[in-house]
Amino acid sequence: MKIAVLGTGYVGLSTGVCLSQIGHHVTCIDINEQKINQLLQGISPIYEPGLEDLLTANMEAGRLHFTTSLNEALAGTEIIVVAVGTPQGDDGAADLSYLVQAAKDISAYITSDTIVVIKSTVPVGTNDFVRKMIEDQCGFPVKMVSNPEFLRQGSAIEDTMKADRIIIGSENAEAAGKIRDMYQPLNVPVILTSTRSAEMIKYASNAFLATKISYINEIANLCEAVGADVTDVAKGMGKDKRIGEAFLNAGIGYGGSCFPKDVKALLHTAGLNGVEFPLLKETIAINEYQRKLLVTKAVKRFGGLKGKKIAMLGLAFKPETDDMREAPSIPIAEELTKFEAEVVAYDPVATENARKIIGDKIKYAGSIDQAIFEADAVLIVTEWNEIKGMDVSKMVEKMKEPIIFDGRNCLPEEKIRACSSVEYYPIGKPPIII
Numbered sequence: 001m002k003i004a005v006l007g008t009g010y011v012g013l014s015t016g017v018c019l020s021q022i023g024h025h026v027t028c029i030d031i032n033e034q035k036i037n038q039l040l041q042g043i044s045p046i047y048e049p050g051l052e053d054l055l056t057a058n059m060e061a062g063r064l065h066f067t068t069s070l071n072e073a074l075a076g077t078e079i080i081v082v083a084v085g086t087p088q089g090d091d092g093a094a095d096l097s098y099l100v101q102a103a104k105d106i107s108a109y110i111t112s113d114t115i116v117v118i119k120s121t122v123p124v125g126t127n128d129f130v131r132k133m134i135e136d137q138c139g140f141p142v143k144m145v146s147n148p149e150f151l152r153q154g155s156a157i158e159d160t161m162k163a164d165r166i167i168i169g170s171e172n173a174e175a176a177g178k179i180r181d182m183y184q185p186l187n188v189p190v191i192l193t194s195t196r197s198a199e200m201i202k203y204a205s206n207a208f209l210a211t212k213i214s215y216i217n218e219i220a221n222l223c224e225a226v227g228a229d230v231t232d233v234a235k236g237m238g239k240d241k242r243i244g245e246a247f248l249n250a251g252i253g254y255g256g257s258c259f260p261k262d263v264k265a266l267l268h269t270a271g272l273n274g275v276e277f278p279l280l281k282e283t284i285a286i287n288e289y290q291r292k293l294l295v296t297k298a299v300k301r302f303g304g305l306k307g308k309k310i311a312m313l314g315l316a317f318k319p320e321t322d323d324m325r326e327a328p329s330i331p332i333a334e335e336l337t338k339f340e341a342e343v344v345a346y347d348p349v350a351t352e353n354a355r356k357i358i359g360d361k362i363k364y365a366g367s368i369d370q371a372i373f374e375a376d377a378v379l380i381v382t383e384w385n386e387i388k389g390m391d392v393s394k395m396v397e398k399m400k401e402p403i404i405f406d407g408r409n410c411l412p413e414e415k416i417r418a419c420s421s422v423e424y425y426p427i428g429k430p431p432i433i434i
């Protein structure tokens with residue numbers, strides 16, 4: 001099939017690459033010329049494992065193209081997949097301005113046979129609103145399909161090629177069937193729904209996962225108070241199939257480009273429709289508390305942080321990505337500097353993106369060793385393999401004081417116990433003090 005993908009961000013690029021990998025002819029369009037220029041040279045503008053190899057292979061096979069020209073990409077295309085950003089607006093609602101622009105852009109090129117697929121995460125009713133917008137401009141009925149995306153950054157390719165399910169929401173059975181055919185080579189279960197249900201499935205899923213994280217974090221805080229170990233508790237809970245093991249890792253809260261904004265957007269939709277949804281309000285409040293927990297603990301331990309050298313290990317919102325959107329490292333760095341600590345941070349790939357957001361109020365190190373040298377404490381913020389795998393007993397010897405606050409519970413207990421002297425504070429578990 002001939003497919004155009006609008007937006008070459010984490011979702012659009014992964015989708016475009018995977019659709020070309022299963023044999024379709026795909027043209028990806030972006031308004032960002034710099035991104036397209038990089039892509040034309042076979043360079044991925046984002047860090048995503050496995051992406052660049054598939055990108056270059058499919059470009060060489062002649063199935064994957066990049067352009068900033070709508071005319072070049074959209075003329076004669078059968079399916080247009082819209083994957084532009086829908087960031088958080090000022091009032092918590094999703095900001096649909098990129099989507100509205102994309103709808104205007106495509107209405108000049110579509111024919112009555114074109115199917116418009118909205119993959120961006122959009123509030124319930126948006127597909128209807130976009131359809132009307134396009135129809136008003138082009139003057140004939142438009143086939144719309146809501147096809148929300150569930151990939152996780154850091155494993156976007158794997159998640160797309162081996163998705164748990166594909167949601168296809170449409171009031172047009174023929175269009176829904178065509179999109180099912182588009183995905184057929186992936187051999188993934190498909191669920192057909194109305195557009196409104198498809199839109200809601202995305203928000204309901206993300207808000208549920210965020211709530212699961214806040215729930216285990218509250219359990220972790222209670223575990224600390226009563227002397228239980230949240231890792232054991234989560235293991236015991238997760239073996240219950242009704243609960244499941246995923247998303248029960250206690251830590252410093254959820255972040256990233258999706259959960260924070262999607263929970264707030266769902267709450268906004270609820271408010272507009274007269275539904276309070278206090279559960280979601282608590283999910284957000286717990287997360288806000290959790291994001292600053294490492295600093296709260298450090299302040300409690302030292303009595304104040306003025307002049308203390310604090311090493312932050314990890315800046316990206318999670319491992320295997322360079323994405324800094326809503327990363328817990330941002331409020332942590334802000335809090336630490338508010339307490340007048342001297343902060344030195346290290347991340348294997350996200351430093352440049354972090355610098356753009358956090359700025360020069362903290363220093364950036366080129367290695368773990370550089371960051372922890374003569375530090376009064378280490379805060380583990382992102383559980384990169386490099387950080388999990390470090391030699392803890394050697395590390396603490398280079399620090400001024402051997403104090404570690406592990407916001408991801410990612411350092412193995414045996415490595416801590418192998419230290420000759422250490423104070424190790426995990427989340428929701430008893431500290432180890434040697």
Ligand SMILES: NC(=O)c1ccc[n+]([C@@H]2O[C@H](COP(=O)([O-])OP(=O)(O)OC[C@H]3O[C@@H](n4cnc5c(N)ncnc54)[C@H](O)[C@@H]3O)[C@@H](O)[C@H]2O)c1
Binds near residue numbers: 087149
């Ligand atoms: N990132 C994720 O893990 C993830 C997962 C599932 C769903 N989503 C949803 O998918 C959507 C995209 O997310 P993302 O993280 O890929 O965003 P992103 O910000 O990484 O990428 C969006 C891209 O769209 C481009 N763009 C904006 N307007 C355009 C236009 N009119 N024409 C062409 N290109 C345009 C931007 O230049 C940018 O490159 C969002 O709605 C998001 O909520 C994201």
